[in-house]
Amino acid sequence: MEWQSIETAPKDGTIIVVVVEGKRMNQDIPYCPSLAYWEGEGWVDPDDDEPGSWFPTHWIGLPNS
Template identity: 40%
Template sequence: MSDDPLKLARTMAIAMDKTFHESNAANSWRAVANAIEAAYAKIAELEKHNASLRAKIDADAQWDTIETAPKDGTHILVCFGPYDRWTTFAQQPPTVAHWFGDGWYLSRCPFDHDAIQPLMWRPLPPPLQNAGA
């Protein structure tokens, strides 16, 4: 399956150009109508594929309350308010933190010794493939 909209547009333009240069106008318009129907079918197929990808993203992006987070030093992604793909934080974006001794601490700054109070958490995403290559 080709998801390249430019390739689809080129294919449609070629088909339409061919049909307009044929001598029989009825056949030309029939071919144009067929090309348009094929384009609509492809659009419907791509919209269905897009919806399935969005559903996967939504399923993968679930946040849990901080009370359920691991307290073994594991680095996790935390946030300080409700978060989903449609909203952003008024306070600050999600950040990496870990439990250490008596509270949650930012993992990015070894000199920040103040505990933080996140509300939600989720596991870190897997590392990128070929990162740094």
């Protein structure tokens, strides 16, 4: 499994790992990995974000258990 452009990510509610470019939550890190899923018109962080409030650039599926 390899990182892919966010345009190829599933938009069916599947939770995936995404990477968001830029600082997040006042942390000084250039890229921030997070879990996300597509809802309606944008990506959602399962913990707290509204759809479309942030913009991941790449994604990878969760490992099989």
